[in-house]
Structures are given as structure tokens and as C-alpha cells.
Amino acid sequence: MNAQILALALFDGLSYAALVFMVAVGLTLIFGVLRVLNVAHGSFFAMGAYTTASVGSAIFAAGFAPWLAFPLMAVSAILIGVLVGGTVEKLLLSRIYEMEDVLQILVTFAVFMMLEDVQRLIWGVQPLFESTAVNLLGTIEVFGIVYTKYQLLFLPAVAASVLILLRLGLRHTLTGHLILAVTEDREAAISIGIDAQKVYLVTFIVGASLAAFGGALASATTSVIPGMGADMIVLSFAVVATAGFGQIEGAAIAAVLIGLGRSFAVYFYPELEVLMPYLIMFVVLLIRPNGLFAPVEARKI
């Protein structure tokens, strides 16, 4: 019995960590390159979920094949990333990079508030639920617990693939090299001909698409409701701060840490559920103020 609950907490924690990672890694990527803490990131998550759930409901009601649920997630994510993310960067953020950090956060916060209303305008306030993808993969029994393959296997596998692809992409493609160069030193990058503005735009679109993809993945397992973006952005801030800003692998480990912490709290100390992620962050930052994986900064003098 106890082992079952333990396993349940572990599985829940891992699949939750996978979703949080998708959002947190985009957030940390954007921060690493643009040096902007993007509060609107939660909106991309929510809009990815809404798009997938609403389009999914419509096409499956019209009799399209259920396997389309998977490509639909990717298409929705890219659509939101390019259209909404690209517009936000191009129209707003690109004008304020030289300004103070506080102002940048306020601008992305304003974007977040506007996008919350845009969601209500488009999708209303009724919960949407579309779980074709989960049903399609079926269930699996582990230690006598029946679990959905979607949550137990698919979500962690997707998150791990995203992590590996992201690392390979940064290391082995020209776009990746440009992103790394601009991250390390914008002025030196421009001096050798790198169009930093374009790199910013591409990075923001990739980051926004990852968040939207997280939302698309989440939409199959939970009701899509107003406010889900706010919950997610707060949680992924905790993950990013715990890992250290700009740390991609660190975000994965911190997401697992916080995902597990939260789900163990759910099963063993339910009253701590909401508090747990912040408790972990608090303890980590007390010991390592720059986060678990932040490099030691070389002092200039």
C-alpha cells in the first residue's frame, strides 16, 4: 500500500515535472539570451492549451482520425509561438531592450494581462476538455496501479527529447551557435556580423513555442481553464530561479525536483502542496543565491 502511494507520487511528480520543464526551459532560454524575464510566458502556455483543446474538439467531432491529436499539439505550439510570440517580440520587446529591467518586466506583465483577456474573448470561461491523445495511448499497470501511458511514458519522453534536441541544436547548428554567441556577449557577436535582433526574435519564438507546446501537452490531461497560465508562470519562475537563470539542463533537474516535491506533498502532506515548490526554491536560494547550477561569475576586478 505504502509502496503504491510512493510509486504514484513518483509517477505523478515526473509527468508534472515534464510539463513544468517545457515552460521553464523556454523561460530560461529567453532570459539567457534576451535578459528579459518574460511574465507573458504563462499566456503562451495557456494559449497552446486552448488552441489544441478547441481545434481538437472541433476536428474530432467532425470525424478526423484521433492520431491527429499529436501533430495538432506541435502545430498549435508553433502557431502560437510564431504568431503571438513573434508579434510580442517584434512590436514590444524589441523596443525596450535598452531600458531598465523593471520596465521590461512591467511590459511583459502588461502583455500577460492583455493576453489573459484575449483568451477569455476567444475561448470564453467554460472549461475545455479534450483527451483524445490520452485515450489513444491507453493505460499501463505498474505495481498494481493503472496509469495512463500518456502521463507515465509519453510526457517524460517528450520532455527528455526536447532537452536533448535543444542541446544538440545549440551545439551543432549555425542558429544555435549564433544564439550562444549573442548570449555570451552581444556586442562581440554584432561585431562579427551577427544580427542580434534576429537572434532575439528567433529565440523568443522558440521559447514561446516550447511554452505553448507544454500547454498543448497539458491540455490532454486536464481541463483548460482561465488562470492556468498564471499558475504555470509562477511555478516555472520557481523552477528557473532554483536552477539558476539561463541554465537549460539545470531547469530539467529543478523541474524534476520541484515536480516530485509537489507530488509527494500532495500524497503525504496535502496542506503543503501549494507551498512546496517555493519551499524548495527558498531552501536552494538560501544556500546558493544564484541557483543550483549558475556558474561562478568571474569578477571583473
Next chain:
Amino acid sequence: MLEFEKITVSLGGVRILRDVSFRIAQSDTIALIGANGAGKTTTLRTVMGHVKSTGDIRFDGKLLSDVPPAKRSGLGIGYAPEDRKLFSAFTVEENILLPGKVARYSASEMARALARVYEILPELKEMAGRPAGSVSGGQGKMVALGRALMVGKRLLMLDEPFQGLAAALARRYAEALRDLRDRDPEVTLIITESNPSLLERFTDTALVIERGEISERALKVKPVEA
């Protein structure tokens, strides 16, 4: 080939350059001399477009204000900043190749450009595979010069290259510059330095910058046979 006309630059409310005007002809080797804080680095950063300036800068007759900063290296301007600014995520060779990749050199162009860099700076070949973050300060200056050479076919701007260089390395660096001079006589060189005596060996023309003002070709350092 490079003309400053009444250039004024202010950074954080402080005027760094005032009404600076000068002209540099093609193939010149120019020492930009001045004390720390005089505005040498700002002059170079202004050419690269990293600071806002008023006035006109012309490069090969073309107004640089019409060229976005990221496109200026494409005009053939190579810039080696004082603090080297290598990309530690890459190896030494990847650092050198990056400007060529950005400029979308063909494979043969790339091979030719890299061969030129290694001919002028053979020591870079030995450390090609090392992570750029692991090389010493002096070696880093060599790498930064190599990287600037990849694109700097018309103009090379070197910011305090001898600063903090051990004597042997400084000699090697100077030798490499003379080698470059012999090989590509048409390249224009601007080298900043706070100590003019270091540059006497391979330049005969100096611009002196004092409190943000440049005295035009004020100093004629005597050429000394190398």
C-alpha cells in the same frame, strides 16, 4: 578610406568624444594614442556602431549611419576588442571560423581565410581544438586577432593589443602584425595604445586623442627600422 566628421558621442550623460574629425587613407597604419579614458575604445566602438553618435562617419565613401551595426563587419572591418571577448562556448578554431560562417563563406573561401589566419598566426593552429575559455589572456589576444582577420580585409581595428601581454608574446604579436602588413599592404590598420613607444616599430602615423578631442595627425613618430 575612413573619415570622421564632427563626431560627438555621449555615454551616460558624459561627453566622451567631442566634434572629432579625422581621415585615414587606405593602407595606413595608424596608432590611436591616448591615456586611459581618453576615448580610444569609444572611437572604435563608434565605427562598429555600438554607441550612438552624431556627425558623419564614412567608410570607403559610404555613410556608416546607413549600415546597421551587424552589417559593418561585412564591409571588411575586423575588430579585436581590448578584453578579447572570445566565445567560451566554442573552441579556439570555432571562434575564428564564426565570422566566416555568419558571412556565409563558401567552403573554399572559408579554407582560404583560415589558411591566411594560420599563416600569420601559426600558434593558433596548435591550440585550435582547445576551449576558448581555457586559453590565457595573451593567447586570447592572438585568437581575437585571428578572428578579426577572418573578416577584416579592408580595415583592422585592434584595441590595446599589447596591454597585459608578456614581453615574448608582445614581440610575437608585433611580428604577426608586420607579417600581415607585408602580406596585405592594402589593409588599413588602427591600433590603440596608451604607450606610443610600443608602436614606433611598425607605424609612422599617430592620432592623439586627449579628453575626447583628436589632434589631427598631431604626432609624427619617427619611423624606426625594424
